Amino acid sequence: MSDAGSGAEGAPLSLAGEVATGITCPRCGGAIWNDHGEKTLAFHCRIGHRFSPGAMLAEHATKHHETLDSAIRYTAEAAALKRLFAAWARTRGHSLAAARLAEEADVLESTAHELERVAGTALSPPAWSGP
Numbered sequence: 747m748s749d750a751g752s753g754a755e756g757a758p759l760s761l762a763g764e765v766a767t768g769i770t771c772p773r774c775g776g777a778i779w780n781d782h783g784e785k786t787l788a789f790h791c792r793i794g795h796r797f798s799p800g801a802m803l804a805e806h807a808t809k810h811h812e813t814l815d816s817a818i819r820y821t822a823e824a825a826a827l828k829r830l831f832a833a834w835a836r837t838r839g840h841s842l843a844a845a846r847l848a849e850e851a852d853v854l855e856s857t858a859h860e861l862e863r864v865a866g867t868a869l870s871p872p873a874w875s876g877p
């Protein structure tokens with residue numbers, strides 16, 4: 747791979763001075779590079795999504811919240827599914843399986859509530875006063 751190859755939409759793969767951030771693009775999930783190393787903050791991904799510092803903070807925070815919402819929803823759904831299976835097992839006389847499934851549902855419900863607490867209190871809106 748060359749230092750100045752092209753991405754799928756013509757965005758450069760890498761150029762001198764760019765720094766891989768280890769952060770993913772909030773729009774496509776691809777790798778994000780800082781355009782100018784430590785001189786300024788300006789970001790782009792492989793397919794050409796570009797972000798100013800403020801836009802990067804805002805879009806990343808939005809994606810973060812969406813991801814937490816998905817985690818909460820999937821965790822709550824998993825708890826509901828375990829409860830459904832526990833009830834099914836109970837009606838068929840599988841009391842040990844029903845008890846185990848109910849315990850797993852309890853843990854999942856607890857986890858969903860903790861995720862809700864974190865999403866509601868631990869995340870603050872992005873703050874950026876730069877350019």
Ligand SMILES: [Zn+2]
Pocket residue numbers: 771772773774775776791792793794795
């Ligand atoms: Zn992207």
